[in-house]
Amino acid sequence: MTPAARIAATVALLTEVEAAPRRPADATANAFFRERRYIGSGDRRAVAERAWGVLRQRLRLEWHLARRGLPPTPRLLLMAYLLLVERWTREEVLQAFPGGRFNADPPDPGELATIAALDGAPLQPPAMPEGPRLNLPDWALPGFRSRFGEELPEAAAAMDGSAPLDLRANLLRGTREQAAAALAAEGITAEPMAFSPWGLRVPDRRPILASRAFTEGLIEIQDEGSQLIALLTGARPGMRVADYCAGAAGKTLAVAAMMGNRGRIVACDVSATRLEGAAKRLRRAGVDNAERHLLTAGDRWVKRRAGQFDCVLVDAPCTGSGTWRRNPDARTRTDLRDFEELITKQRAILDSVSGLVRPGGKLVYATCSVLPEEDGVQVRNFLSEHPEYEAVPLAEAWTAAFAPAAPPVPPPGSGQWMELAPHQHGTDGFFAAVLRRKA
Template sequence: MTPSARIAATVALVAEVAAAPRRPADATANSFFRDRRYIGSGDRRAVAERGWGVLRQRLRLDWHLARLGLAPTPRLLVMAYLLLAEGWTVDGVLQAFPGGRFNAGPPDPGEMAAIQALAGRPLADPAMSDGPRLNLPDWALPGYRARFGDALPEAAAAMDQPAPLDLRANLLRTTREAAMESLAAEGISAEVMAYSPWGLRIPDRRPILASRTFTEGLVEIQDEGSQLIALLTGAMPGMRVADYCAGAAGKTLAVAAMMRNRGRITACDVSATRLEGAVKRLRRAGVDNAERHLLEPGDRWAKRRAGQFDRVLVDAPCTGAGTWRRNPDARLRTVQRDLDELITKQSAILDTAAGLVRPGGRLVYATCSVLPEEDSRQVDAFLSRHPAFEAVALRDAWAEIAPAQGATVTPPCEGPWLELAPHSHGTDGFFAAVLQRKA
């Protein structure tokens, strides 16, 4: 593709994402490129990266366009991004919109006036309010401030950067060292992670799904923070474990490896599609001690299995406010009403999942959020409702679990909970609390 054809494809991708505002952008992008198989891998990567850049900076781009009294059309968003984020000149933008076959049409008079007004301006304008200046939605600002305090600008800036590609070596099939050698043999350089004893990081986001190392189940894609949540379960061979909000079973796979395929782990979810998607992953990873259960309205599964599990993991549905560097569109799709509804849902899930834990067993509550409303405050409320449970401080849980798994002796965080963030740990933003049912 020519450079201008790439720009035209970026405009088309931004338009399709905008047309489905409640659908995850990666799903829209997958459909977009599947319908355009003629776009080669290099062009696809360039179009996707620029499209994701527009999504990542959308709050700021909207502010600039609103200041000019303009609606954020896909064309204007891409033009503004080229000028404000990539530093293009007016002439450069005009050359990128030349018209003709496979190219985007030239700017109309309104677009031309916008291009001239935006040229040379800073992306993060000093006149911006805190939301667009920090690139955070207004509804999330109070929670971000409560979590990060004086470190908020640093935390927000890190959330603004693209995420690396994190992998977990599947110890059911290999070792971390052997997985790294296998990747290297395919020309993929990986680094050992700072905290996870199973983790490998590929800084430059190389394509991995077609690699032999991945297809043979030697590695799985999983952020380091997510790996640490699985680690905190302390699951051991012979245990009975429930992954109560399993989704596509990413943490189920990690926990099964900790259990060395001995014992039983049940992956539960309300989505049949997600659970069906887990089948292929479980098979590729060589997991044979897992079963799946679909949670449906009126389901009595939890009541029938009350008090039967040594470990219950609740990776609760949440705003995903800790993953916005990886899923920049989520900060646009999520609103205050979603947060309010999720807080209620998280509370109900915790109450149900708590009944599965045997005396002396543990419940691990986790989110991929950094908002206290979904994290520490949710745990405090749970403990006030359930006096049979007590919190296990992170340092105590880590000291008990880490040596057996080959993890670092010192836990990643100093506080009572696992609280991770891109600027402080290089991971996505995660929260986890270990709660023990009294014997």
């Protein structure tokens, strides 16, 4: 593709993302490229990276356009991105929109005026308010400020970056060392993680899905923070475990490996599509101690299995604010109303599943959020309403997860529960609290 054709494809991709505001951008992008198989891998990567750059900087770009009374159209957003982020000149932007077959149409008068106004302008001028300056939506600012305090600028800057490629060695197929060796044989360098005993980090983005290590189930793609949530379940062979909000079963896979395929784990979710995707992943990983359960309205599954589980993992639906460097479109896909509805849903889920845990068993509540209202506040409210539960301090839960051996490294934090953030731990932002039902 010519440079101008790549620009046209980027506008087309951003247009499709805009047309499906409630759909994750990566799902839209996957469908976009499936329908355009004629786009080569190098061009596909260039188009996707630039589109993701626009989505990552969208709050700032929108502010620049809004102060000029302009709508955030895909074309204007891309033009602003080229000028403000990639630091193109006015002439270079005009050359990228030449019109003609396979190219984007030339700028109209309004776009020409915008290009001229933004040429050479700073991305973050002094007049920019705190929200767009930190690249955080206004509704989330109070929560970020409460969580990070003086570290807020550093935490926000880390959310601005791109996420690493994290892998988990599947212990049902081999050790972490064997997984690293298999990747190295395919020219992929992977380094052990700081905290996860199964984790490998690939310094650069590589086509892992096509590797033999992946297709043969030796590795799974999973952020280190997500791996640590599975670790805190302390799952052991022979236990009965429920992964209540399993999704596509990323944590189910990790917990099943901890159990050595002995015992029983139930992956529950409200989405039949996600559970079908989970079935494929479970087969590839060699998991045979898992079953799936579709949660439906009026479902009596929870009541019928009261007190039957040694551990229940609730990876609750949340804003995903801890994953915004990985899913930058979620910054603008989620709003205050969503946030409030999610808090209500989290509370209802915790109330519902509390009866599943046997006396002496554990309930692990987790989110991929850094907002206190979804995390510590939610847990404190639950404990105040459920005196039959008590919090297990992170240090104790961490030690128990590695028992009978001693933990190879200290836990990631010293508080009551695990609170991860990119600038502190190099992971996505995750929260996990281990709660024990009193015997």
